[in-house]
Amino acid sequence: MIEPLARSFGRPGAGLVRRFAGARRFVGVSRLNLLAVALVGLVVLAAVFGEILAPFPPNAITLLDRLKPPSSIHLFGTDDYGRDLLSRVLAGARISLQVATIVLSISVVVGTTLGAVAGLVGGLVDEAIMRVTDLFLAFPALILAAAIAATLGADLSTTILALATVFWPWYARLVRGQVLSLREREFVLAARVAGARASRVVRVHLIPNVLPFVIVQMSLDVGYVILSTSALSFLGLGAQPPTPEWGAMLTDARGYLRDAWWFPTFPGLALAFTVVAFNLLGDGLRDWLDPRLGRH
């Protein structure tokens, strides 16, 4: 199957590594990049310090405060159990980032290992690994994830497993492609001729050259993982009560669209902003690193 361009970087550029080293200049390229970095920073801060900043415990039920509009006590209002929405939205940031981190870590480790093995060993091993990879790519991602989540029982941990199942093949394919092209490049060939051990070639030459691609791909995927997590939770296949996951909060809010505007608004805004922030960052990084576009 031809690899969709949206997830590829085409031919690797020699300047890519250097480019990546000068990360400070990234924000100077475009004001959108600056915005992206600022927004992502904000989300990360909320995730890290949310627990301290939150005025209330996110799951504390106060039935008498059911569906209170925003006020000085509850800045974002309360939900249908009288829980403070600001505290829950902040806790949601941490959950979303945690899930994204775990999903992408698993995907990257599994995908990179398999991709590197396929690319380095070649032959039947390559063929076997890549056919399995293609097999997983043949499923519509969200439906496969939903089916896995439903089979294993709806829970945030099965969401993580389901999403990792969906995301790792992209990394396997990406890394294999890069390894294949690097394998034939002069500096790697030279190292091998010079008698360097395979592990050293991998450590010194392959990893530093493949890593930037993986990192950019990860930054592009963070938003999509967060969105998918929320979608699964929204459908009741992910986070279970009382977990303050944004998608799960939006499910609860559906019943109160008309009577409590703040309830669907704030979790939704938080989700949209977070995903926009990460996608903007990933998009900017990719544009910036893509040699085909030859920046002026």
Next chain:
Amino acid sequence: MRRLLARRLIFVVFVLWGVTLITFFLARVAPGDPARLIAGAHANAAAIANVRALYGLDQPLVVQYGHYMADLLRGDLGTSFVTRRPVAEDIRAFLPATAELSVFALLVGSSAGIALGVFAALRRGSRSDAAARLIAVASLSMPAFWLAMLLQLVVYSRLGWLPFGGRLDTGMAPPPQVTGFMTIDSLLAGQPETFVASVRHLVMPVFTLALAEVGLMARIVRTSMLEVVGEDYIRTAEAKGLARRRVVVRHALRNALLPAVTVLGLEAALLAGGVFLVETIFAWPGIGRYAYDAIRASDYSAIMGVTVVGAVIYVAINLVVDIGYLYLDPRIRYS
């Protein structure tokens, strides 16, 4: 070329076989006794034992898989215990609604995306480019289910501009089925009122579904436009003094769209995920909602049926795209 094609076809068969293998074993490791579910909530132990024997559920898994594959090859996807109908029949009933929604979303989303991509590429580096990029990223990032809630509240509930839920107004008889597309069938049947209703019902789900397509398409078109614009023949054309618009349309866009075609496969995957959410929220009687209901009810025959049919469609689209690409761009050789 012929060898390549043969290779692709063998691969397709392998993928589809793998899909059946995964769905089958996924369904079988799931908790819950399928015989219990098939027999119904009120069945007694004897009835459950009957069902178990009848469906071969008391046999080893490998044997069960053999039966499953044999049935599948005959086009028998089993029976849904929720709808009590053959899954193949259910899918035939629900597929047209999904097809209509997806085709319109793909058309709307791609055209808007191409326009945005071209616009951004032509004004590269300018504020308009940044704005277009922001729009593209935002449209890709918008949670479909949240957007659907907003539309439901604002456009339907508050403003009353558009209807919500279903393909036609309540009680309106559907036109005789020819294509399965309400819009086309109502025109064929000469029912303008039904046509208008079907279009009005399509607007919100199509918009929600198309939004993600816009961002994806715009990103790809912009990138490939920039690549093409840098190539010699475009420079030559410009140097020859051809009008810029003519160059863009005649040369650059045509060549830039080639990579865009290849993402159709990815678009299809994105659509499948989107359809799943959008149909559920907009009460659209299609495959996505059917799949959702099936997953919620642990209706494994239906889940397996939808997954297999979905994979077949997805693989078929990708195959067509690949072959088309091979013909369009002779430089590509499958390695």
Next chain:
Amino acid sequence: MQRRWPALLVSALFIVSACGTGEPPPTASPTPGGGTPGPTPTPAVAPLGRDTDTLVVAVDAFNADFDPASAYLQSEALIWRGIYESLVRLKGDSASEVEPLLADSWEANADKSSWTFHLHPGVTFSDGEPFDAQAVKDNYVRTIGLALGTNFILGAFITDPAKQIVVVDPLTVRFDIGAPTPHFDVVMAALFGTGVVSPRVLREHSTGDADQGHEWLLGHAVGTGPYVMETLAPGDQVVLVQNPNYWRGWDGAHFKKIIIRSIPEASTRRQLLESGEVDIAYAGTPEDTAAVRADPRFFVGDFKNLDLTYIILGAYGPLAKPEARQAMNYLFPYDDFLNTVQKGTLERANGVFPDLLLTQDPGVFMYPTDIPKAQQLLDAAGVAPGTELTYEYYTGFGKEAGLVMQDQLAKVGLKLKIVEKEFSAMNADLTTDRPVEERANMYYWGWWPDYNDPSNFSWILFHSGAAPDACPCYNSGYYKNSRVDEIIDAGFTETDATKLAAMFKEAQDILVRQDPAWIPVGQQLDETYFRSDIAGQVFNPLYILTWDYYALSRE
């Protein structure tokens, strides 16, 4: 360039549009079907841009099962109440007064051990098959013999139907019960297990003795009733149309077509009602109900029925000991929950029996919310701190109580895992025998009796013979108390009302105080929403959330 977030724009619109939700919009209602929204000239009726002869009902879910021998859910009955009829039925909003339907009259012998019904002449099924005494007998022999769930409603009195049901002549059928049964006419008026299916179905669609047409009846229905099923799209909608040969005729005002739509989202149901697309909608959140009630374009019910909502406490695992189940009862914050979360749409239950049940004891023990007491009981029961319990509910019913219970359990150091299931999956969970570790410890559920009788209500919920290991019944907590079993068994044939009341007073004390089976949460109020131009609705406390479609009309 102004940098603006599309998301921000949309939500700004969202907030603006949602402000002013405080009051209902009786005048400026949306008008679907085109045109600009504006004040409607007659504010007391919502717009109606569709066929006036069609009734559209929006329910949370319907299920397809049209076999009177197995269909035991309100979500099934709400369809076939328009298709099937029984010999007699409850009159109006009474839970005990019986009126004729397929039988014109009936009488019992002196000791009420034998009942004779005289059938209405000239009735045919919608497939043209004549309705007669033999059809009645064949149906009930089948329902009782198949044992698919509703068998015990009549089967509690008739164990050998082939012998005990006697065809006297084509229009007379006699039930020889053999023991005094003063309220057999009330039993025969039950909604479930009494419907009469065309004998042709049983002849032509049977795949064997264990089936007798059951499989076919899961997707089809042929009865004597006013409507026939035109289309069935599971999960979407059912369309019923008039049976042209209906025996009571079509004079007067009736709907020509009934469309029942499955709309799981409460907010969507309310919107469809307000925009004029549906005529009747199941109640949504308490906020929805308050808003619709305040809107003069609609009529909202407020009727107490025999529907009781409760949390089943599994008498196994950590809650095996009565003390542990008592502790759960002391934890539940009844008043706060009912007043704030439910906003008075649920009344506090007086023990495990509905207020309107024949033998209800008003002096039943009521648990206060008392956390130290609960802690003490948990210690006595040996429930270790940190134990995790599981709570199961189905989509749209019981999440609130679960979250509240989770919060309360945390106060005594216990955890509660909340599991949401789709309705049919939970229904299967409740009625399937499984090992202890696969069961939830609490299930949120509701029940009402088939007819107003304490044994009928209790048997399927509390009798050890109704646990999932004995039959596909709803004693899903595997409750087992031999004294309760004795009382329930004896209650079926007890003819002395005073004695019966005393027996069930004792049973209720066991079920509530000594060896609790549930947390009795509340009594449902039927708060279905109707357009104000719909006439003829009757809220019967036993025919819950289903309607006599023949009696409904548009003014």
